[in-house]
Amino acid sequence: MNIAEGILLVLTSLSYLAATLVYFAFLLNGRGASTVNRVGARLLALGASLHAAHICVASLYLHICPVEGIHFPVSVVAMLMCVVFLALRKRVRADVLGAFVAPFALTALFASRMSGGPSADTGHVRNVLLPLHVFVNVGGLAMFGLAFSAASLYLVQERLLKRKRVEGLFQRLPPLDALDRAEHRFLLGGFPLLTVGILTGTAWARKVEMGGTADVLRFGFGYAAWILIASVLVLRAAAGWRGRRAAYGTIAGFGFAMLAMLVYLVRSPAAPPSPVVMSTVITTGTNSQGLEGPLMQPPSAGGIVP
Amino acid sequence: MSRGPIVVVGLSHKSAPVEVREKLAVPAEELPQVLRALTHDPYVGEAMFLSTCNRVEAYVSPRAGSGATPEQLAHAVRKVFEARVGVNAKIDPGHLYERxxxxxxxxxxxVAASLDSMVLGEPQILGQVKDAFDAATEHQALGHFLGRCVHRAFTVAKRVRTETQLGAGTVSISSVAVDLAKRIFGDxxxxxxxxxxxxxMAEAAAKSLGKGAKAIRVCNRSLPRAAELAAQFGGAASTLDTLEQELLLADVVVTSTGSSTFVITKEMVKRAMKARKGRTLFFVDISVPRNVDPQIHEIDNVYVFNVDDLxxxxxxxxxxxxxxxxxAEQIVTTELAEFRIWARGLAVAPTVVAxxxxxxxxxxxxxxxxxGSRLRHLPEGDRAALTQMIESATNKLMHTPTTRLKQASVEEDGPDMVRALTHLFDLPEPHEEAPNDTASGKDVGQAAQDDSDDKAPQTH
Known part of the structure; x- marks a missing residue:
């Protein structure tokens, strides 16, 4: 890690941490909503900017395109979540989602670093589908992350309302319908990306031989996520499945997407390189063979894991 | 108070949940029956019954000459309550209070000053107490003592309203319901x-909710009344027959009918929710007895809040x-002291009258x-003048003793003074509760006049 990356990493972490504290302080004491939302959003914006700078510096230093390697996409998902949230927060009227986004970004930043680093000579993928696949999956996951946040807050809010505890936390969370709408809009935004991700992943998978259990699991989780999200959207439109049912569906869909990513992250370093490159819906990475890179390998000489 | 005690027995939002209050709630059309039941009790002289969404209370005072104790009066009220609840149901004594x-x-x-209300300072309670007073007066259940007490309560309420800021601002059940609706729907x-x-209550709710809502619809048993209210807010009116169809259009439903059964049932809402494709529906049930089946709250995306929940x-x-x-409490205390003076004065009234x-x-x-003898020749006009002179002389002669006697009653010397006067002038032994509640004779009136000349409590 060079000095510039190190400084950017520390500053990004501090910004996300400060934003997290600001949002959680509001949830705990409920004072100064507008000030807190403004300050929280600014800290998050600062964190996202530093995060973007960090990814750029890291990829330049390693000569790796951010869409080539599992570690960059994890980091990019977190950064994109912040950007999308900041861009849409006024429209969805759910500022408190920042209380999910900020700690998620912080966690993702460290998770990507802790999971090891990319191989220095990655970037041998020659298929044009790869960047597209990674890009749409990263964007989709960011949207689903936000939908998951809205769905989780919806369930909290709905539970409080059903129990008729309408003081304290209930007053600090966004209106129930606003959360439901936000969740739906994020799903609508993320679903086309996820669909393209599925299609590009499937197209690629046809060209290569399936690997071990991990690859099958990734495939399975990816399709399960797509089916769940599609069901949530269709049932909402056709049968009025909204509110709690939609929230559970969204959480489950996001859960499967995260599982797909997790399978990729925790693959044994001893496992032979998988022939499947883009089988997963969400995650991707390449190694020196032009296939997926080993995930648990120690950081490479550069050690940059944005 | 030396006059027989006023007794209040009842329950309110502070002592009992709405499920209990609604069992005792009395609709306006049944009020005469309840008042009759109370006043037919041998111990009860006067009665007033107040039934609102937050309280059900009976106010009674003893029948003249009955020597009723507070326990006997309270028992009389409890009997009426038990008769209303029915043989098979019981009210937990812990829910009832007695004063x-x-x-x-x-x-x-x-209560009249809205110091005991769920929403402090809300104006509706005074109107509700006045309605209860009118009903009791109309059915001749109120007399001189309890009637005066309630009148005094109106004075207290007016003073609290004008001399304090208790009623300032816009807090009401309706405004709170609006806030909650906004926490659900955003705006x-x-x-x-x-x-x-x-x-x-519906009108008050319309005033709070109508400002920001897309549309207001009114559904009522009587269409003309619904139309009248809807017209005030540019809304549409309908009868209760179309309630289920109305549920398809509405997002916030405020119920406040006088019905003693559920107007909105679970099955009705289940069907409506299917047709609404799960759109959120929020019920605010401000009626007692409740109009909305509380089990509706269990349905997905439907929320039911009653007065207690708010x-x-x-x-x-x-x-x-x-x-x-x-x-406001200071005003109550001041007025209570004034009433005490008046009530104690009432205890010496029989002696004054005698x-x-x-x-x-x-x-x-x-x-x-x-x-009949020496002045037999006087014409009628002169005789009338002399009769008038006797009346004036009586008043002038009695003014000071009446005033002093009333003063003595305030200073706890009343009984001694009464005994002395009874003995000195050979007056009949006064009854504790006499004169009767409906007394309005000339002597009582004059005694009251003497009282008011000095320090009579101001009523009305």
């Missing part, structure tokens, strides 16, 4: 409000008003003797 004597009077004052500009019932919200919203409570009657009788007898 007697000065505490009962203070309670009436506090109401895209949402339709349905009022089920078109009474005073209490916490109300408490928060009222924090600014609590600083005014001390000033003394005045004795004086007038002596003077009139002497005058008649004189007119």
């Amino acid at each position: 007697e004597g000065e505490e009962a009077v203070r309670h009436i004052f506090r 109401l500009t895209d949402h339709v409000v349905l009022l089920v019932g078109a009474g005073e 209490e916490g919200q109300v408490r928060d919203a009222m924090k600014a008003r609590t600083s005014e409570v001390a000033a 003394l005045r009657a004795r004086t007038r009788a002596v003077l009139t007898t002497e005058l008649e003797l004189t007119l």
Whole structure:
């Protein structure tokens, strides 16, 4: 890690941490909503900017395109979540989602670093589908992350309302319908990306031989996520499945997407390189063979894991 | 208070949940029956019955000459309550409260002044107490003592309203319901409000909700009344027959009918939710007995809040008003002291009446003797003048003793003074409760006049 990356990493972490504290302080004491939302959003914006700078510096230093390697996409998902949230927060009227986004970004930043680093000579993928696949999956996951946040807050809010505890936390969370709408809009935004991700992943998978259990699991989780999200959207439109049912569906869909990513992250370093490159819906990475890179390998000489 | 005690027995939002209160709630059309049941009790002389969404209370005072104790009066009220609830149901005694004597009077004052309301300072309660007073008066259940007490309560309420800021601001059940609706829907500009019932509470709700809502619809048993209310807010009116169809259009439903059964059932809402494709539906049930089946709250995306559920919200919203409570309580205490003076004066009234009657009788007898003998020649006009003179003399002669006697009653010397006068002038032994509640004779009136000349409590 060079000095510039190190400084950017520390500053990004501090910004996300400060934003997290600001949002959680509001949830705990409920004072100064507008000030807190403004300050929280600014800290998050600062964190996202530093995060973007960090990814750029890291990829330049390693000569790796951010869409080539599992570690960059994890980091990019977190950064994109912040950007999308900041861009849409006024429209969805759910500022408190920042209380999910900020700690998620912080966690993702460290998770990507802790999971090891990319191989220095990655970037041998020659298929044009790869960047597209990674890009749409990263964007989709960011949207689903936000939908998951809205769905989780919806369930909290709905539970409080059903129990008729309408003081304290209930007053600090966004209106129930606003959360439901936000969740739906994020799903609508993320679903086309996820669909393209599925299609590009499937197209690629046809060209290569399936690997071990991990690859099958990734495939399975990816399709399960797509089916769940599609069901949530269709049932909402056709049968009025909204509110709690939609929230559970969204959480489950996001859960499967995260599982797909997790399978990729925790693959044994001893496992032979998988022939499947883009089988997963969400995650991707390449190694020196032009296939997926080993995930648990120690950081490479550069050690940059944005 | 030396006059027989006023007793209050009842339950309120502070002592009993709405499920219990609604069992005792009395609709206006059944009020005469309840008042009759109360006043037919051998111990009860006067009665008033107050039934609102937050309280059900009976106020009674003893029948003249019955020597009723507070326990006997309370028992009489409880019997009426039990008859209403039915043989198979029981009211947990812990839900009922009883006040007697000065505490009962203070309670009436506090209730009328909205110091005991869920929403401190809300104006509706005074109207509801007045309605209860009118009903009791109309059915001749109120007399001189309890009637005066309730009148005094109106004075207290007016003073609290004008001399304190207790009623300032916009806190009400309706405004709290609006806040809650906004926590569910964000804002109401895209949402339709349905009022089920078109009474005073519905009107208040319409005023709060109507400002920001997309549309207001009114559904009521009587279409003309619904139309009248809907017209005020540019809304549409319908009868209860179309309630289920109305549920498809509405997002916020405020119910406040006088129905003693559920107007909105679970099955009805289940069907509506299917047709609504799961769109959120929020019920605010401000009626007692409740109009909305509470089990509806279990349905997905449907929320039912009744008056008790809104209490916490109300408490928060009222924090600014609590600083005014001390000033309002001071007014209650002052007025209670005034009423005490009046009530104690009432205890010596029989002696005053007897003394005045004795004086007038002596003077009139002497005058008649004189007119029948030495002044037989006087014409009718002069005789009338002399009769008038006797009346004036009686009043002037009795003014000071009456005033002093009333003063003595306030200073706890009343009984001694009464005994002395009874002995000195050979007056009949006064009954504790006499004169009767409906007394309005000349002597009592004059005694009251003497009282008011000095320090009579101002009523009305």
